[in-house]
Structure formats: structure tokens, C-alpha cells
Amino acid sequence: MDITLVEVAPRDGLQNEKRPIATADKIELIHRAVDAGARRIEAVSFVDPRRVPQMADAEAVLAGVRRDAEISYAGLVFNDRGLDRAVAAGVDEINVVVVATDTFSRRNQGCGTEEGVGRWERLAARGAEAGLWRTVTIAAAFGCPFEGEVPEARVRDLVARVAAAGPDEIALADTIGVGTPDRVRRLVSTVTELAPNALPRCHFHNTRNTGYANALAALDAGARALDTSIGGIGGCPFAPAATGNIATEDLLYTLDRMGITTGVDITATIETAHWLGGLLATPVPALLGRAGLFPNTAVTQPVP
Ligand code: ZN
Numbered sequence: 591m592d593i594t595l596v597e598v599a600p601r602d603g604l605q606n607e608k609r610p611i612a613t614a615d616k617i618e619l620i621h622r623a624v625d626a627g628a629r630r631i632e633a634v635s636f637v638d639p640r641r642v643p644q645m646a647d648a649e650a651v652l653a654g655v656r657r658d659a660e661i662s663y664a665g666l667v668f669n670d671r672g673l674d675r676a677v678a679a680g681v682d683e684i685n686v687v688v689v690a691t692d693t694f695s696r697r698n699q700g701c702g703t704e705e706g707v708g709r710w711e712r713l714a715a716r717g718a719e720a721g722l723w724r725t726v727t728i729a730a731a732f733g734c735p736f737e738g739e740v741p742e743a744r745v746r747d748l749v750a751r752v753a754a755a756g757p758d759e760i761a762l763a764d765t766i767g768v769g770t771p772d773r774v775r776r777l778v779s780t781v782t783e784l785a786p787n788a789l790p791r792c793h794f795h796n797t798r799n800t801g802y803a804n805a806l807a808a809l810d811a812g813a814r815a816l817d818t819s820i821g822g823i824g825g826c827p828f829a830p831a832a833t834g835n836i837a838t839e840d841l842l843y844t845l846d847r848m849g850i851t852t853g854v855d856i857t858a859t860i861e862t863a864h865w866l867g868g869l870l871a872t873p874v875p876a877l878l879g880r881a882g883l884f885p886n887t888a889v890t891q892p893v894p
Pocket of ligand 1: 765835
């Protein structure tokens, strides 16, 4: 089986960093991911820089990365202004987030879920005109930091509504890492049932150590793209106590040994995770860089 890993460290990983990261370092991170074999990179967010200053250099990042027909760069887009910026910067993909609960939606997007669906519909149409791959992500699909449990019926209803705008891909996001594999299976099946023409994708945070189990459950249920972050860095500036995405190299370890093909090289990814730990001046959450590969147990270099 072939699946796609979408590398989200440059966007979801770095947007939560307190210390400023130089544009050149963001570009190096992206190039390292590309050199390791990643072909879809969530590189930037076209969010208002007053809300997420870490992403203020989105245009400069995209202007500095190597372009190749095989590499697809994505940017998060929240409104028409963001879409204008994304098109001008030459993104290949847009990712539009619709939040499953009103409270989190207002904090994250400045509008409720209903208005969020309306924004997605407008951006989906404009993105199609611009010839872009369009992903819609349902955030807080497995639970909300403010409202708690999110009824599955509500997510199902949202999937049906966002599917009506003809997305290329529907992603289910466990923004705060509360999901469990049974619910993952049911909701991924909901996507494949209600939106057969959209690629099913999932986005997991490993906040409660369920991220990898959820990723494998998602694949079993039909997901064909998974978001991962080198080193397992990441978070969400609008969700309390959010922690990192599932780590690219830790998931790769399992996928490689199960014979699931991604095209991403695990050794190069471990080396980048070490580099990233140096850049952020803290060890990354991923475990593989510490444990080493098996059966080749030589760790590429000591953990900083
Ligand atoms: Zn995330």
C-alpha cells in the first residue's frame, strides 16, 4: 500500500514556537524534508500576522523554496485576503479549516462554525478557479478544548456540508489529541461514504499518546494521507495545552516495517529531527532519534 505523508512541521510545528525562527531556517527545514522524499509540504499559513506572528514571513518562505513539479506546497487560508496572498505566493494547495465547535471556531477563526462553512464554500470556489488543490480540514473533530465532547453526528453533518463544495481532500483533525481509534475508524468511514471523490486525510496530535494508534486506525479505515511533523514538534496557539503532531520518523518506523510505502527516507528524517532539536534548543518529542533504528541499531548521532 502507498500512502502520502504531508509534512506539517514548517507550519503546525513552527507556528507555536515562542522564539522567532529565521526565514532561512524555515526554508532549510523544508528543503531537508524535500531531500528526504516528502512531496507534500504544509509550508506556511496566510493567517493575519497580528494573530500568528510566527507565520508573518509566509511569502518570503515560499519565494525561497526550491520548486519542482513533483513537490506540492500548501498554505493555510482563512479568508479572501489570505487566498489572494496564497495565489500571489504561488502555492500549489490551500487548506481551509472549519472548526467543529462554535467556541473554538470563534477563538481560532473569529467566527462561528456556520460562517466558517460559508467561508470554505467561497474559498473552495475561488481556489478551483485558481487551479489549486483544495483541502478542507475539520478541526476539533474528536473533541474541543472549550466545549468538550463533540457529537459524531455533528461531525457527520459537517462532512456532508463541506463535501458539497467539492473538495479535493477532506481532513479530520484531532487538534488537541483526544481521539481514540474506534472513533477515528467511524469518522474516516463517514468521509469515504459521504465524500467518495475526496481524498481522506487525517491530522493527529500525540497529546495523550493516542496519535500513532489513531494514525494506523485511520489507514485501516481508508485514509490515504496523514499529517506528520519531523521530530513531533507542534501545537496550536489557540488551544490550551496542545502538544506536538505525530512525528514523521516515529510513524515511518512502523509504516516501513509494515511495508506501507511513503517515499520518505527515515534516516534522513532522523537527522533533520536532530538538526531541529538544535535549532529549537530543546530535544524534540519524537522517540526514534533516541531509540535508534532496528535492526540497524546505529543511532545517527547523539541527541543534543
Ligand atoms: Zn495541528
